[in-house]
Amino acid sequence: MMKSLKLWLSEATWKFRNFTRRYTGRITTFFEKRRLGFMIHWPGWLKAIFYLLPALLLLGVFTFFPIFNSFFISFLEGYNIQTGEFDDYTLIGNYRYIILEATGFRQAVINTALIVAITVPATILISLFIAVALASVKPLKGFFQTVFFLPYITNTIAIGLVFAYMFSGNANTIGTTLGLANQILGWFGVDPIIWLGAGNAAEGIRGATYWTAMSVILIYTIWNGLAFKIIVFLSGIQGIDKQYYQAAQIDGASKSKALRRITVPLISPMIFYILVTSVIGGFKTYTSVVAIINPEGLISYGADGTINLKTIVFYVYDFIGMAGTNGMMSFASAAAIILFVIILFFTIIQLQVGKRRVHY
Amino acid sequence: MEIRLEGLTKIFTDKNGKETVAVDDLSITIPSGKLIGLLGPSGCGKSTTLFMIAGLHKPSGGKIFFGDDDVTRLAPEKRGIGLVFQNYALYPHMTVRQNIMFPLENINIKREEALELVKEMAKLVGIEDQLDKKPAQLSGGQQQRVAIARALVKKPRVLLLDEPLSNLDARLRLQTREEIKRIQRETGITTIFVTHDQEEAMSISDQMVVLDFGVEQQMDAPQDMYNKPKNLFVAKFLGNPPINVLEGKVKDGNIIVGKDTVIGKTKAKDGSYTIGIRPEDFKADENGIKVDTIDVEHIGRDTMIRFMMGETQVRALVDSDSVEGKEEIALSVKTHKVHLFDKENGQVVL
Numbered sequence: 001m002m003k004s005l006k007l008w009l010s011e012a013t014w015k016f017r018n019f020t021r022r023y024t025g026r027i028t029t030f031f032e033k034r035r036l037g038f039m040i041h042w043p044g045w046l047k048a049i050f051y052l053l054p055a056l057l058l059l060g061v062f063t064f065f066p067i068f069n070s071f072f073i074s075f076l077e078g079y080n081i082q083t084g085e086f087d088d089y090t091l092i093g094n095y096r097y098i099i100l101e102a103t104g105f106r107q108a109v110i111n112t113a114l115i116v117a118i119t120v121p122a123t124i125l126i127s128l129f130i131a132v133a134l135a136s137v138k139p140l141k142g143f144f145q146t147v148f149f150l151p152y153i154t155n156t157i158a159i160g161l162v163f164a165y166m167f168s169g170n171a172n173t174i175g176t177t178l179g180l181a182n183q184i185l186g187w188f189g190v191d192p193i194i195w196l197g198a199g200n201a202a203e204g205i206r207g208a209t210y211w212t213a214m215s216v217i218l219i220y221t222i223w224n225g226l227a228f229k230i231i232v233f234l235s236g237i238q239g240i241d242k243q244y245y246q247a248a249q250i251d252g253a254s255k256s257k258a259l260r261r262i263t264v265p266l267i268s269p270m271i272f273y274i275l276v277t278s279v280i281g282g283f284k285t286y287t288s289v290v291a292i293i294n295p296e297g298l299i300s301y302g303a304d305g306t307i308n309l310k311t312i313v314f315y316v317y318d319f320i321g322m323a324g325t326n327g328m329m330s331f332a333s334a335a336a337i338i339l340f341v342i343i344l345f346f347t348i349i350q351l352q353v354g355k356r357r358v359h360y
Numbered sequence: 361m362e363i364r365l366e367g368l369t370k371i372f373t374d375k376n377g378k379e380t381v382a383v384d385d386l387s388i389t390i391p392s393g394k395l396i397g398l399l400g401p402s403g404c405g406k407s408t409t410l411f412m413i414a415g416l417h418k419p420s421g422g423k424i425f426f427g428d429d430d431v432t433r434l435a436p437e438k439r440g441i442g443l444v445f446q447n448y449a450l451y452p453h454m455t456v457r458q459n460i461m462f463p464l465e466n467i468n469i470k471r472e473e474a475l476e477l478v479k480e481m482a483k484l485v486g487i488e489d490q491l492d493k494k495p496a497q498l499s500g501g502q503q504q505r506v507a508i509a510r511a512l513v514k515k516p517r518v519l520l521l522d523e524p525l526s527n528l529d530a531r532l533r534l535q536t537r538e539e540i541k542r543i544q545r546e547t548g549i550t551t552i553f554v555t556h557d558q559e560e561a562m563s564i565s566d567q568m569v570v571l572d573f574g575v576e577q578q579m580d581a582p583q584d585m586y587n588k589p590k591n592l593f594v595a596k597f598l599g600n601p602p603i604n605v606l607e608g609k610v611k612d613g614n615i616i617v618g619k620d621t622v623i624g625k626t627k628a629k630d631g632s633y634t635i636g637i638r639p640e641d642f643k644a645d646e647n648g649i650k651v652d653t654i655d656v657e658h659i660g661r662d663t664m665i666r667f668m669m670g671e672t673q674v675r676a677l678v679d680s681d682s683v684e685g686k687e688e689i690a691l692s693v694k695t696h697k698v699h700l701f702d703k704e705n706g707q708v709v710l
Contacts, residue, residue: 243449246416251510252437252466261462265453359453 074333078326094334105335107308108315111214115311116282118218123225124274130226131233132259145234152227160291163220167195167292196293199301209303213293217309220288225281229274236267268358276350283343286313312339361426361517361550363390363413368422370408370574382408384574385422390552390567395544397565397582398554401597405574406554407446410520413552414443426517437466439518442511446523448503450495456482456506457491463514481509484543501532508543519544521553525560537564558598562586570594592706595636595699601664603699604674608635615698618670621649624695628709636699639664642676644683648692656683665689 042050049056073079074094078087098105134144151159168179182192195216199207240263248258264271289297289309297310310318312335319332370383383405390396398406411417413424415436423432431439450459460481464474482488485505487498495503504524511519524540525533541564544551555561561568562582570577570585570593578590589595595603608617609632615624617635642665651667663683665676676691683689700709 241447241449243445243447244451247443247445247449247451247510248462249416250414250436250441250443251463251514253462254466257466262451265451268453 070333070336073330074337076330079330080326081323081329094330095338098331098334098338102331104308104310104318105312105315108310108312111309112283112285112311112313114214115218115221115285116279119221119225120275120278120282122218122222123229123278124271126222127226127229127274128233128264128271131230131237132263134230134234135237145231148230149227151224152231156224156287157291159224160220160288163216164196164292167216168197196299198299199303201301207302208299208307210307210309213299213302213307213309217285217288217292220292221282221285224288225278229278232270232274233267236270237263240266265359269360272350272354272358276347276354279346279350280343283339283346284313285311286317289314312342362392363518363550363552364423364425365389365409365413366423366425368409368412368424369420370405370412370417371420382574383412383419383571386571386574386576387422388569388576388579390550392550393548394566395541395551395553395564397561397568398552398571399558399561399568399597400556400571400577402556404571406556406571407522408574409571410443410522410552410554413518414441414520415439416443440514440516441518441520442514442516443520444504444507444511444522444524446526448495448507448527450503450506450510452495455492455494456487456498459495459506460491460509460513463510467514477513478509481513484512484546485509485539499532500528501536504528504536505539508540512543512547512549517550519547519549519551521551523554523556525555525557533560540564559600562598570597572597588708589636589699590708592634592636592701592708595701595708599638601639601675601677603636603638604669604672606635606637606669606672606674608633608670610700615695615700621669623649623693624698626695626698626700628700632703633709634701634703634706636701637674637693638697639675639677641694641697642678642691643694644678644686644689645692646690648690650688650690653689656689665691 075089075091076086077090077093080086130148134141134148137144166180167182178186178192179195181195186192193212194206194208195212197207199205244262244266245258248262253261289311293299293309297308297314299307299309316332316335316339319328319335322328323332365386365388368383368386369381372380372382374380386405386409398409400406408417412419415431415434419432423430425431426439451462454462457475457478460478461474464477469477478491479488482491485508487502487505487509490498490502490506495506498506504527508519508521508524521540525536528536537560540551540553553565565582567579568582568585569579572593578585578594580588585594586598589598592605596605606617608615608623610616610626610628610630612630613625613627614622615626615633615635617623623635623637651665651669653665653667654673655664655666657664658680661680662677663680665678665683667674667676667689678691701707702709
């Protein structure tokens with residue numbers, strides 16, 4: 001039964017292939033006969049532009065124009081997004097306001113920098129070790145690979161909400177309902193911690209501290225970033241010729257030395273790619289804060305007042321949210337451009353370092 | 361360092377539980393300080409044997425001795441071996457210097473001393489001016505030398521070479537095999553090298569071991585093995601052009617091929633035999649057998665004559681002068697060079 005099904009399938013595939021071949025052939029001849037091959041005599045560059053046109057149009061409308069436009073808007077004063085009118089041009093006024101006068105920008109930069117500085121090295125190291133471990137296990141390999149890849153294909157908000165639930169328990173409920181994290185801590189005799197919960201001003205009970213909330217964001221970001229990195233590293237490791245390890249073994253290198261001196265250098269292009277993309281990704285953190293903390297990015301009445309966990313992108317969106325007011329869009333643009341410059345700076349540094357450290 | 365293999369056996373089991381005997385009860389003794397060629401067709405177990413000596417494969421049975429030490433259960437890095445892989449396995453991200461130095465990083469040695477050793481090895485193999493290049497910038501022959509230097513730098517007791525010349529072009533191969541021989545002479549290290557090329561093995565080894573289906577066929581000095589093959593397999597495997605194999609019989613001390621062509625005398629008992637005659641063991645002889653030539657090729661000094669002997673096509677390689685300009689060629693066989701093999705088991709008779 002199985003066999004005949006297989007046979008039938010392979011035959012059907014073959015027939016389908018023949019069918020499509022025949023008809024693509026006919027379509028080509030049709031065009032040739034009707035002299036519809038109008039591009040035949042075009043020069044190469046014109047053809048190239050023609051083929052790229054659909055992509056270029058979309059990119060132009062949704063990527064290039066907004067980039068240049070926001071750059072432009074960041075130099076306007078009193079810009080009204082509905083009428084497009086503005087009072088005056090200013091070179092650095094909006095930037096000055098964002099950096100020096102506006103509240104919360106510095107906190108947003110600190111929050112973002114913390115997330116990048118901690119999660120990027122941590123995810124890379126952890127995923128590298130998991131990838132090495134996965135590469136060396138034989139039984140249940142597919143199962144583990146699937147398990148580790150699951151976060152990648154699951155919605156960020158959904159996972160974030162699950163995380164928020166795992167770390168739940170606020171100032172009012174801390175004695176009664178405990179999230180998974182607090183329950184586990186309870187087994188070791190640790191008192192429940194208010195991870196994310198807001199305080200209760202009326203009863204004077206304080207909520208989460210900055211670091212408890214931040215650590216949940218960090219743990220979430222690290223965990224969420226693992227999946228893709230593991231897959232990339234794993235494919236890199238599996239592409240390394242086994243003979244290098246045999247040679248290293250004969251040369252007396254220990255397993256950890258082989259990892260340091262052979263595996264890591266040989267997958268350094270992948271590590272480098274992951275580093276660059278995850279630094280950029282880290283600077284653009286937004287969704288995870290929304291999902292874990294709340295759409296305001298603030299924990300009210302925390303351990304020391306309102307706790308601000310907004311990232312730079314969060315900050316930009318805050319201004320966009322107020323875009324009805326004249327001038328706010330310019331502040332949003334200025335903040336976005338500052339973020340762009342920061343990312344550009346780090347990326348250039350990485351590319352420079354990469355030239356010396358990456359073995360292609 | 362004398363290497364002794366005692367009943368060495370390797371059985372691979374595939375997914376379906378099917379067993380393949382790669383090396384079957386191999387017992388040989390490799391004398392100290394010699395260059396030994398492990399020779400055989402593809403899949404005969406020669407590389408497996410080498411990897412078992414290296415410690416990368418675990419034997420299914422039998423023992424390996426280095427001198428008096430039983431190393432069968434020893435990890436590769438503790439055996440004191442140097443191994444050159446078929447594709448060299450040079451670390452692509454390290455320079456030549458780092459490559460050669462890598463084995464030294466794992467033992468207790470001062471950096472200056474290590475650098476000195478690296479220089480010494482580089483000089484031995486003739487790559488001292490390439491030390492700062494990456495392997496990809498070197499030619500195949502140079503990479504090969506780097507691999508040998510890396511294998512030798514730790515002063516191993518045994519040097520193992522897995523098909524060391526198969527990735528080189530014909531001319532480089534010739535050069536490199538002389539180089540390997542020189543390095544082996546200079547260091548006096550016991551060397552085992554694996555090859556499927558009989559000419560290569562014959563030209564550089566002190567002793568050869570021929571394997572087929574994991575079973576040792578013969579171990580001898582190259583020329584002895586060529587002249588006195590123990591069985592039909594060895595006779596067929598050595599020599600280019602290959603040996604002529606004919607069906608024939610012995611009657612009253614005469615070796616008879618085909619219907620009634622007597623090609624020589626022997627002391628073997630009467631009966632049917634498989635007869636092996638090397639092409640160069642024919643000679644032009646006016647009193648010999650007149651042959652119907654199919655083709656005559658003059659290749660410089662030698663002439664290759666193809667003709668029918670009984671039912672079989674036979675090649676003869678004779679001196680060009682002796683057949684030049686002759687219309688009819690008559691050949692005889694150097695009687696004492698005819699090999700008689702048992703028809704059943706292929707073992708040599710006499």
